[in-house]
Amino acid sequence: MHKIHLFKFFIALLLFVMFAREGSTQTWEVFDSNFHLEKKLSKGEIFLLGNSLRINVWNNDLSFLDSKYEPFTVIEDASLYQFLEPWIIIKNNDKFGALHEYGEQVLPAIYDEIDTYYTLLLARKGEEYFVYDRGKRSTFSIGNFASARIARNGQVIAQNSDGSFILPLSETPEHKYVSLTDPTDDVIVAREATGLGLINMEGKYILKPVIDELTHLEDSYFYAKNSNEYLLINALSTTADIRYNSFHRISIENDVMVEYIHGKLRRIMKNDGILLDIVGMDSVRKSGDYFNVHFRDGTTGLLNKEGDWEVRPTKTATGILPGNEGAYGAKIGDGFGFINANGDTLVSPKFDQVKIFSEGMASVKTGTKWGYINQQNELVIPYTYNTVGPFLQGIAIVQNDGTYNLIDKSGESMLETPYTRVSRMMDGYYLLEDKGLFGLAKPDGTVISNPVYEEIRREAKDKILIRKDGKYGVIKENGDFELPLFYNAILFDNKNDKILAKSETEAVPEVLSKKELKKE
Numbered sequence: 001m002h003k004i005h006l007f008k009f010f011i012a013l014l015l016f017v018m019f020a021r022e023g024s025t026q027t028w029e030v031f032d033s034n035f036h037l038e039k040k041l042s043k044g045e046i047f048l049l050g051n052s053l054r055i056n057v058w059n060n061d062l063s064f065l066d067s068k069y070e071p072f073t074v075i076e077d078a079s080l081y082q083f084l085e086p087w088i089i090i091k092n093n094d095k096f097g098a099l100h101e102y103g104e105q106v107l108p109a110i111y112d113e114i115d116t117y118y119t120l121l122l123a124r125k126g127e128e129y130f131v132y133d134r135g136k137r138s139t140f141s142i143g144n145f146a147s148a149r150i151a152r153n154g155q156v157i158a159q160n161s162d163g164s165f166i167l168p169l170s171e172t173p174e175h176k177y178v179s180l181t182d183p184t185d186d187v188i189v190a191r192e193a194t195g196l197g198l199i200n201m202e203g204k205y206i207l208k209p210v211i212d213e214l215t216h217l218e219d220s221y222f223y224a225k226n227s228n229e230y231l232l233i234n235a236l237s238t239t240a241d242i243r244y245n246s247f248h249r250i251s252i253e254n255d256v257m258v259e260y261i262h263g264k265l266r267r268i269m270k271n272d273g274i275l276l277d278i279v280g281m282d283s284v285r286k287s288g289d290y291f292n293v294h295f296r297d298g299t300t301g302l303l304n305k306e307g308d309w310e311v312r313p314t315k316t317a318t319g320i321l322p323g324n325e326g327a328y329g330a331k332i333g334d335g336f337g338f339i340n341a342n343g344d345t346l347v348s349p350k351f352d353q354v355k356i357f358s359e360g361m362a363s364v365k366t367g368t369k370w371g372y373i374n375q376q377n378e379l380v381i382p383y384t385y386n387t388v389g390p391f392l393q394g395i396a397i398v399q400n401d402g403t404y405n406l407i408d409k410s411g412e413s414m415l416e417t418p419y420t421r422v423s424r425m426m427d428g429y430y431l432l433e434d435k436g437l438f439g440l441a442k443p444d445g446t447v448i449s450n451p452v453y454e455e456i457r458r459e460a461k462d463k464i465l466i467r468k469d470g471k472y473g474v475i476k477e478n479g480d481f482e483l484p485l486f487y488n489a490i491l492f493d494n495k496n497d498k499i500l501a502k503s504e505t506e507a508v509p510e511v512l513s514k515k516e517l518k519k520e
Contacts, residue, residue: 196214232250232272
């Protein structure tokens with residue numbers, strides 16, 4: 001399976017290609033975690049790949065570095081092209097080769113193209129394809145093909161010039177297939193004249209090619225139809241486990257798999273069997289990970305993915321949204337309100353749209369504007385905003401007239417100036433964007449920096465990487481500088497607990513000392 005690691009690496013590689021100059025004076029400064037200078041390095045472009053792989057590229061040579069950034073393996077006449085863990089793809093002129101992340105060169109740079117898998121490399125030279133097997137530590141030809149690639153389960157899928165497909169690494173490498181596809185990491189779907197089947201990572205059939213229809217659902221699950229029989233299959237790496245079979249019609253409608261018995265909707269299905277078996281259903285529709293189940297007697301219920309009723313069937317609502325804090329948004333008559341798990345009305349249907357409760361507040365819409373109510377059905381924040389988000393840690397992102405802000409639970413704006421965009425990041429911090437520049441705010445809404453940087457990224461506690469006018473620096477969470485906006489590149493070697501900073505001169509000018517730098 002192709003695994004492209006570290007987006008930061010590709011950005012660094014792009015900047016290296018754009019800005020590196022042959023023969024320019026470069027100095028790498030190595031700091032400890034407290035930004036105390038430990039040593040200086042010179043020459044080359046350093047890349048940090050994966051968790052502990054350090055590479056230096058200099059004068060067409062590629063060096064593997066130890067924890068002290070000293071070379072222990074040197075590959076001559078090679079430039080860094082890609083890191084596809086655990087493989088390093090190198091390039092020499094217009095040809096490609098490969099190294100293992102441990103520093104071993106396994107393919108010389110003589111190939112036109114290289115495809116990767118955990119334990120395999122597939123290399124093309126003209127129309128001939130070669131495989132390097134990490135376990136056998138050998139390279140061998142598998143033949144000439146119109147095209148070839150490594151499937152997600154590690155088999156090689158090759159297409160002949162006549163349009164047929166083969167599996168050259170299987171026990172039957174000459175056997176031809178009409179088509180071969182790989183929707184999962186475990187199996188290949190094979191089509192032959194007799195029908196569809198499933199092939200495992202060893203290249204063997206675990207489901208013979210006799211199936212009329214075969215549809216991948218998700219993960220390792222498949223829906224199949226063979227003549228008048230319907231099957232739900234869990235296709236594992238060694239076996240195809242038939243989890244459910246029926247001679248009653250199973251179909252997928254409105255993204256929901258259902259079963260009909262004697263022409264009437266009877267069961268809601270999950271990937272491996274029955275989710276709900278109940279009489280009287282009229283239709284089912286998905287609502288996120290939930291199901292709106294409509295019955296012929298006019299009731300509607302909300303079913304969760306475990307097959308339990310979140311809201312028992314009720315005549316109160318004709319549509320029910322996923323809920324929180326004991327309240328569920330519901331379409332009641334011509335409007336939206338909230339009901340509880342028994343279907344009792346909690347908030348009357350006086351809104352045009354509602355969203356989920358979060359931290360005791362729910363956003364509600366009337367006309368074109370959104371506001372917020374509390375659990376007592378009191379309008380706490382008036383209808384002011386075009387778009388709104390949920391409250392998290394007492395803060396919500398709102399947008400009005402094309403600009404974004406943060407508000408607290410009283411509706412007070414937390415940012416002095418609204419911005420083009422405000423986004424909540426995975427760590428709970430807020431990315432502030434204005435006119436193509438970026439800033440950062442803490443999870444409590446405190447601004448670390450206004451949007452003045454071309455790039456800003458929180459690397460660790462009290463370590464925030466910034467870039468402005470093509471120069472990099474590091475600031476703390478109070479906005480003070482740890483490293484000035486002076487460097488051409490800054491790398492965080494978290495495994496080694498070091499920070500590397502590259503400049504084109506030998507020393508940082510005194511005027512740029514961090515004591516003299518102020519928050520932008």
